[in-house]
Amino acid sequence: MEMNNQTKELFLYDEMKRGKEYAFDFFFKYYYPGLCVYAKKMISISEQEAKDLVQDVFVKFWKDREKTDIRFSIRSYLFISVKNKCFDFLRKKNRNIKIQEISNEHDISDESFETYVLSELELLFTKSLEKLPERCREVFELSRFHGLKNREISEKLNISEKTVENQVTKALHILKEELKDYLPLLALFDFFHFLR
Amino acid sequence: MEDKNFIYNLIELEFTGGLNAQQKEELDAWIEMTPGNLSEFNEVIKLLAFSDRLVSMKKIDAEKDLLLVKKKLNPVLKFNTWLLNFQRVAAILVLPLLIYTGLTISNRSHNNKISTAIKSSETSFGVRSQIILSDGTKVWMNSGTKLTYPEEFNGNYREVKLVGEAYFQVESDKEHPFFVDLNGFKVKATGTRFNISNYPGDNVISTYLEHGKVSLFAYAKGKQQEPVQLKENDLIVLNKEKMKYNIQNNADSKKYLAWIEGKLVFKNDNTNDVAMRLGRWFNAEIIFDEKLTKKEYVFTATFTHESLEDALRLLSYSTPISYKILSGSQLNDSSFSKRKVIITKK
DSSP, rough: OOOHHHHHHHHHHHHHHOOOHHHHHHHHHHHEEEEEEHHHHHHOOOHHHHEEEHHHHHHHHHHHTTTTOSSSSSHHHHHHHHHHHHHHHHTTTTTOOOOOOOOSSSSSGGGGGGSSSSSHHHHHHHHHHHTTTTHHHHHHHIIISSSHHHHHHHHHTTTOOOHHHHHHHHHHHHHHHHTTGGGGOOOOOTTSSTTT | HHHHHHHHHHHHHHTTTTOOOHHHHHHHHHHHHHHHHHHHHHHHHHHHHHHHHHHHHOOOOHHHHHHHHHHOSSSSSSOHHHHHHHHHHHHHHHHHHHHHHHHHHHHOOOOSSSSOOOOEEEEETTTOOOEETTTOEEEOOTTOOOEESSSSSSSSSSSEEEEEEEEEEEOOOTSOOOOOSSSEEEEEEEEEEEEEEEEESEEEEEEEEEEEEEEEEEEETTOOOOEEETTOOEEEETTTTTTEEEEEEEEOHHHHGGGGTTTEEEEEEEEHHHHHHHHHTTTTEEEOOOHHHTTEEEHHHHOOOOOOHHHHHHHHHHSSSEEEOOOOBBOOSSSSSOOOEEEEOO
């Protein structure tokens, strides 16, 4: 994320503190989808539970706007608020888990949330997908974004299942190189639900 | 390629959780073959996780849920259409900040909105705070003060209600004059800095104008009296009962504005004034002995971080007084009553 965006966010935050709703709307629309997915993944809850939890965070974000003062990063603030809210949620469910609370915005870098912002991740993917040959891209999108099985893709595109497999492998191979810089940003819980 | 296909297929299955025992063995064997394989496995898994995440995020309808949140925030109000909001946000992201700021200032409009909720902010005794109103006006509230204001200003003027003491830095907007309602009296300002003290226990309202233009209106029997216009550095002290006022030109700003910086300043103040202000500052009841109030003693002192005890000790060095502090007693609701201070002549 460029410094410039962070400055803009702090400006919008200032606007929000002055009671300007459009600034709140911006933060909501920009971060809500990512925050929901983040909460859902982190503590393995239903999508609805995750949504409720994130909405509560935003309600507080607006209500406490005069009391709160964020000087560094709105992004970190929102993600950490959701994270702590998730831990509260678990505590209420009375599970015997030892939880270490994250108390401020310093211990997680801003970058690790980058891939949790819909428009930013989309941009990353769009750029990388452009590097794929036409057919390869089509197969990959059907497979990963539309959730089609290889057999279904082969029927739809009238190609052999073997070709579908080849194309998916090729796509993964190219994308892996293209997105190399961003892959380390994924944390472990992103693909293994550690509280299953 | 054949081999890669086979392995990548296994990784996909591992990711979706559909790997059987034999396939698991085959995959593990491949991973353990070289360290390069392990990192390749990790990268592919992560890539799959990324694409999965993108799909999950796209499924979430932020616009729809934003309405839900607004209902939670304020069930009665209708909010602005979001098309407008979206355009404004789009503008901010595309245009440089400066151009955007210019635009909103020229587009500012308070007339076409529905009325918004009334809010209030209070400071308890001994506590000072600062708030910013929706038009950007900054208000510093002294101890024991209540400010009532709309969440969003609309209509042709801006109005807040004050009980206690506050310093205002009013955001300039000539088309929407700023009023401070003082229960029967009103202060009108356009783009100014001024201090108003209007404590319920006082029989006077005092307004000090630091910068800009301010006029004071009084409403007697529902009728507006001739307003009094203040000049910079004027202090107007209005007696609420007698409806008489007194203007002091070139008043000392330090004396009336020092509290904003956390200072309590006395300059040739009489016992009455000292008792009142010292009491509010430290949340205590200050009682001067008759021998002191009868004679016209005046006090001059500045306090910053001192405690009540320190302040009294310092006063007793420079003036012929001695004091006694009676600690507060616990009340039924488990809060404490104010401390009492009795000040006598040495």
